[in-house]
Amino acid sequence: MSQPLINRLRPRRMGLAIGILVTVLSVLTMSSLAFGVLLNQFDDKTALPCDQVPGTPEPFEGNNHIAYQGASHAPYKTKPPTSGPHSPRVVIPGIYREPIPEELQVHILEHGHVLIQYAADVAPADVEKIERIGRQYPRDAVIAPYPTLDHGIAATGWQRLQRFDSYDEDGITNFVTKVANRYNHGWRNKATDCVSR
Amino acid sequence: MITLDADSRLAVGHLIVRQENEDEYVVGDPATGTFVVVPELGARLVELFAAGRSVAEAATALEQETGEPIDALDFAEVLVEAGIISDRTEVAKAKVWSVSRVPAWVVKPLFGKVAWTFYAGCLLSTLWMFVAEPSLRPTYEDTFVFPDIAASLLLTNIVVVLLTILHEIWHAFAGAAVGVPSQLRLERRGVFPVLETDLSGLWALPPAKRYGPFLAGMGIDSVILFAAVAPRYAWSHGWIELPPGLIRILAMVVLSQVAKLAFQTLAYLRTDMYLVMATATGCNNLHQVTRLSLKRLIRKLRPEEATILRDANPRDLRVARWYRLLYLAGLIWMVFFAWEFVLPSAKVALGWSLGILFGAPIASFYWWEGLLLISFTLLDVTLPLFVVVRNRLRARRAVA
Numbered sequence: 001m002s003q004p005l006i007n008r009l010r011p012r013r014m015g016l017a018i019g020i021l022v023t024v025l026s027v028l029t030m031s032s033l034a035f036g037v038l039l040n041q042f043d044d045k046t047a048l049p050c051d052q053v054p055g056t057p058e059p060f061e062g063n064n065h066i067a068y069q070g071a072s073h074a075p076y077k078t079k080p081p082t083s084g085p086h087s088p089r090v091v092i093p094g095i096y097r098e099p100i101p102e103e104l105q106v107h108i109l110e111h112g113h114v115l116i117q118y119a120a121d122v123a124p125a126d127v128e129k130i131e132r133i134g135r136q137y138p139r140d141a142v143i144a145p146y147p148t149l150d151h152g153i154a155a156t157g158w159q160r161l162q163r164f165d166s167y168d169e170d171g172i173t174n175f176v177t178k179v180a181n182r183y184n185h186g187w188r189n190k191a192t193d194c195v196s197r
Numbered sequence: 198m199i200t201l202d203a204d205s206r207l208a209v210g211h212l213i214v215r216q217e218n219e220d221e222y223v224v225g226d227p228a229t230g231t232f233v234v235v236p237e238l239g240a241r242l243v244e245l246f247a248a249g250r251s252v253a254e255a256a257t258a259l260e261q262e263t264g265e266p267i268d269a270l271d272f273a274e275v276l277v278e279a280g281i282i283s284d285r286t287e288v289a290k291a292k293v294w295s296v297s298r299v300p301a302w303v304v305k306p307l308f309g310k311v312a313w314t315f316y317a318g319c320l321l322s323t324l325w326m327f328v329a330e331p332s333l334r335p336t337y338e339d340t341f342v343f344p345d346i347a348a349s350l351l352l353t354n355i356v357v358v359l360l361t362i363l364h365e366i367w368h369a370f371a372g373a374a375v376g377v378p379s380q381l382r383l384e385r386r387g388v389f390p391v392l393e394t395d396l397s398g399l400w401a402l403p404p405a406k407r408y409g410p411f412l413a414g415m416g417i418d419s420v421i422l423f424a425a426v427a428p429r430y431a432w433s434h435g436w437i438e439l440p441p442g443l444i445r446i447l448a449m450v451v452l453s454q455v456a457k458l459a460f461q462t463l464a465y466l467r468t469d470m471y472l473v474m475a476t477a478t479g480c481n482n483l484h485q486v487t488r489l490s491l492k493r494l495i496r497k498l499r500p501e502e503a504t505i506l507r508d509a510n511p512r513d514l515r516v517a518r519w520y521r522l523l524y525l526a527g528l529i530w531m532v533f534f535a536w537e538f539v540l541p542s543a544k545v546a547l548g549w550s551l552g553i554l555f556g557a558p559i560a561s562f563y564w565w566e567g568l569l570l571i572s573f574t575l576l577d578v579t580l581p582l583f584v585v586v587r588n589r590l591r592a593r594r595a596v597a
Contacts, residue, residue, distance in 0.1 A: 018477035025462035067556020068563035095441040
């Protein structure tokens with residue numbers, strides 16, 4: 001006797017369950033974007049103090065877009081550059097086997113990423129090790145050759161520079177983890193450029 | 198056009214009759230997607246027509262069964278007017294997407310138990326990889342596969358369109374597997390332009406047979422997503438070597454697929470998940486009933502709208518009572534999305550491209566790149582408006 005009743009109830013319960021599931025999925029999708037924006041606004045993380053940030057602070061050289069790749073601009077004061085006029089083109093974190101133009105390097109830094117670039121004298125085995133660090137931090141680091149660098153390895157962030165004479169896994173990893181995301185079109189989480197005190 | 202009289206024998210062998218409620222039956226042709234809801238007596242008449250009785254014979258048989266006079270000719274004419282019964286040559290000419298004409302036996306294995314287990318396995322494995330390795334989750338930067346923004350947008354748009362067509366092909370295949378042909382069309386969901394496979398014929402089938410075709414697109418999306426995430430997971434752990442350029446292309450595919458799957462969960466935009474929910478809750482016209490019941494609160498309905506609401510299925514009205522909260526939240530969210538994401542990204546893209554147009558030497562490579570960027574941006578912003586205007590013009594022509 002109870003079988004027909006169950007048969008009548010099952011579709012209704014299933015309908016209710018699927019209705020609830022779809023509603024929850026809709027709300028989750030909407031809220032994940034909305035909460036993302038809200039959380040960014042009320043983010044209360046505090047950046048590292050200047051004396052704990054690896055590398056040396058570099059002066060601000062501007063943040064304007066040049067009209068197009070190759071347009072003339074004031075020369076950069078550091079090598080590699082750490083701020084200044086830059087290309088509107090975008091390079092995202094990852095491993096690159098071709099040199100990245102300096103105007104693009106600055107745009108990478110403006111987006112909060114760090115650059116690890118190596119000179120022609122760095123051994124292929126060390127290049128492989130540097131690229132392995134890039135694989136570990138695929139959202140933060142850009143790895144690329146830099147033939148005009150006199151020697152060794154250069155790590156740059158926005159207004160931040162550190163040089164390594166040879167491969168230093170701890171030093172490079174420390175730079176990537178502590179410098180990336182301090183700046184992203186503006187200083188974040190109360191970080192400062194550490195130049196103007 | 199068919200001319201009917203009492204001696205007509207109707208060709209109704211292709212029709213499906215399915216009980217919807219206690220005294221409601223769906224009579225329809227899955228091949229054309231046309232169907233009507235009729236009372237029990239109407240369903241019985243279709244059975245008698247299918248058994249080879251003429252209009253007069255069917256009326257006599259039913260009068261004997263019920264003891265009431267039956268106007269079978271009038272009912273038959275209603276079926277013809279609704280397009281349920283028509284000249285078969287006209288049906289053959291109906292616009293149907295050729296992909297959906299694949300024989301059912303060819304595509305059925307793609308929607309069997311093994312296939313669905315595979316689709317679900319791909320989705321769950323991908324979610325697990327996203328949790329285990331957060332850097333695999335997509336970000337907006339993944340669009341920029343190349344430093345050249347125009348080249349990146351071009352590749353992204355091509356990949357998105359191709360994968361969207363694949364999504365729609367899977368809907369069409371799943372429809373073909375249950376004998377329902379379909380049409381592909383460009384539509385709009387809020388501020389989003391969409392491609393859509395019209396599978397109206399499914400509504401003539403029992404609910405259990407509709408879920409597969411509705412979820413098929415998300416099934417193949419999950420497979421593509423897995424195929425893009427798994428190699429990156431292995432590469433980030435140093436298990437395999439892949440060209441760095443390929444890694445960036447895979448990341449762009451992941452962004453596209455995640456956005457597509459997330460979009461499908463937004464039921465109030467009449468996505469695939471809406472169709473699943475409407476089927477599960479037994480609704481016939483939930484979206485329109487919800488929209489009209491809300492519209493009634495702020496302004497007067499047009500007579501035809503009031504009729505739709507008055508004749509609405511009680512189940513649609515009951516579900517609309519809570520579904521309209523989701524619908525309202527969705528409308529608010531869409532305004533937020535347009536304000537927070539669509540407009541700023543269009544502003545940035547226009548700023549970039551105008552800067553290039555005015556700064557770069559005229560007719561140089563960069564100048565053309567700027568022009569291409571402006572075209573992309575304007576296309577993204579204006580495509581939904583184009584669909585609105587096109588649909589209004591079509592509606593006006595239909596009335597005329």
